[in-house]
Amino acid sequence: MWLLSTIFQSPPSIWITGMSAVNVISMANVSYGEISGKHMKYSKFWNQTTNNSNLITNTKFSSRFGMLFIYTPSFLAGLASFWLFPHHNFRFLLLISALTIHFFKRIFEVIFIHKYSGSIMVDSGIVISLGYLISTSIMIYSQYLSQELGEPSIDLKYLGIFLFLVGISGNFYHHYLLSKMRKDGEKEYKIPKGGLFDFVVCPHYLFEILGFVGISFISQNLYALSYAIGVILYLTGRSYATRKWYLSKFEDFPEHVKAIFPYLF
Template sequence: MFLITSIFSPLPPSLFIKTMCVVNVVTMANLGYSEIKGKHLKYSKFWNFNSDKSSNNKEIKLSAKTGMLFLYTPSFLAGLASFWLFPHEGFRFMLLTSALTVHFFKRIVEVLFIHKYSSGMVLDSAIVISLSYLISTAAMIYVQSEGLGEPTIDLKFLGMILFLLGISGNFYHHNLLSKMRRNGEKEYKIPTSGLFDKVVCPHYLFEILGFWGIFFIAQTLYAFCYAIGVTFYLMGRSYATRAWYLSKFEDFPKHVKSIFPYIF
């Protein structure tokens, strides 16, 4: 118990932030479970293949690129604004805001220059996801600005290593996915390079590592709850992705796991 409490900064006095910690875990765990049960947010391959097109005539649809930019840009701007709003909050705060800003900047760069698209996005899903990213990013920054005191065990440098590993591995595997499609191709293929021969979603695995790196940088309860929530959601998302590949490709290798090599 001492070891656990030693890695956290003191709890924030705000009841709202404490409540948001619980809401984050419960909401994202529920979203992950919904993915496993086949109830998906309306974007990417799941909407493109599994939606009932006849029932969606009244939904506002965005192009995938526009939708993805809508997801990430507000959080990126919030990260940039934090440097101006909280200019003297110390080294740990600077590391956290830098990590969050770089995370969403990378995503915007991938949307503009890396990703290749075969489907679109429904506006209501885009709004929900964008608000989730923005609120969580702003809350992590706000909690860090409260000056709660330093934890007994300092993990911020380990956090930097994990974050850089996560963001690099995520970018690498996104780039591999992009290179699978050439000359305007839009069909899905079974990825095989990198860690794709071990898990169907290595980009999710590295995204999880990145957010645990962000927790180690922040060492706040809110960042911890968000890392847990992201883990639950991406586990559900990767499980659904593996099930989708198994349903679409008869030759999909059965030994390839969802997200954790040899385990799940």
């Protein structure tokens, strides 16, 4: 605990402390849902059998529009923070830059990289979009308030920059490899190959985890750390579900390929 308090500053308010705990608990619950088969209603292995007649529940976005709907508010929040919080230190500038770049990259990939074959349920799209927006906004606001606390005893922001750049680059590269698996008009799924796909089924998630660990090191704020832990929990669970799905669909899926961490899990 002493080391944790030395590296990561305590949140500047009880409310942010509570939201840090809520974030970890909620993401752990969603991760358990992925592992146990209760998937969010946008994945290729979501069980689409439902008898709910609610109009919103049964309404769908196209995948491309749905992903833009999910990511754009958080990107705009990051962009607006440059104007809303003009007086900031270097660490705060690094954090809002990293978050804005992260969501800009996602929007860029939605428009120019990803290929789609499905749709996203409107209710799930709204929940996910709000989740990203609220978490991004709290992370930015918490960092803004934390400027008055002074610098942590151990400075991790430069290591954080390195991890963020490695994470965002590796994530983009493996998304690019996924996009090249299908020719225009093709909708069938294939076993991913190339890069770290030869070792894990979800290397793009592994690099996304690295990116958010980097953001937590840039911030050195407990809320950013709680968000990174939540990302680790969720993407680990989702990777497990993804590997399970591939094993069920492809008899020749290589058994040695792990879910997310090479040689381990």
